[in-house]
Amino acid sequence: MSNIKDELKEVVEVTMLPEVERYLEDLLILLENNEATEDDMEAIKEMESFMVELQNIVESINTNQINDTQASEVYDKIMTLIDEHKEH
Numbered sequence: 001m002s003n004i005k006d007e008l009k010e011v012v013e014v015t016m017l018p019e020v021e022r023y024l025e026d027l028l029i030l031l032e033n034n035e036a037t038e039d040d041m042e043a044i045k046e047m048e049s050f051m052v053e054l055q056n057i058v059e060s061i062n063t064n065q066i067n068d069t070q071a072s073e074v075y076d077k078i079m080t081l082i083d084e085h086k087e088h
Contacts, residue, residue, distance in 0.1 A: 001061070001064075002068050002071070004068050004071045004072050004075060005061050005066070005068065005071045007075060008057065008061065008071045008074055008075040008078070009057075009058055009061045009062075011075065011078055011079070011082075012054050012057050012058055012078070013058060015082065016054050016078060016082075017051065017054050017055070020047055020050055020051045020054065021051070023043075023047055024044065024047045024048065024051065027040050027043055027044045027047065028044065031044065057074060
């Protein structure tokens, strides 16, 4: 496995998936307590979809369905998301 694929897999598994899972858990608590707003409901759908996308990235790496160029593009997009999140 190439270096960029290793880096992408690591950032997805170590940073992104746990972060999305934590945020989704917080939203689901709001839902359970009947405190979720319409925006929260939409965020739940988006986070569930995003989590599936992240899992698909890992699966694509594991099954060699993604090349180095694609991995690099996805990695750059994820790093941009992380940087934008840090700014807020």
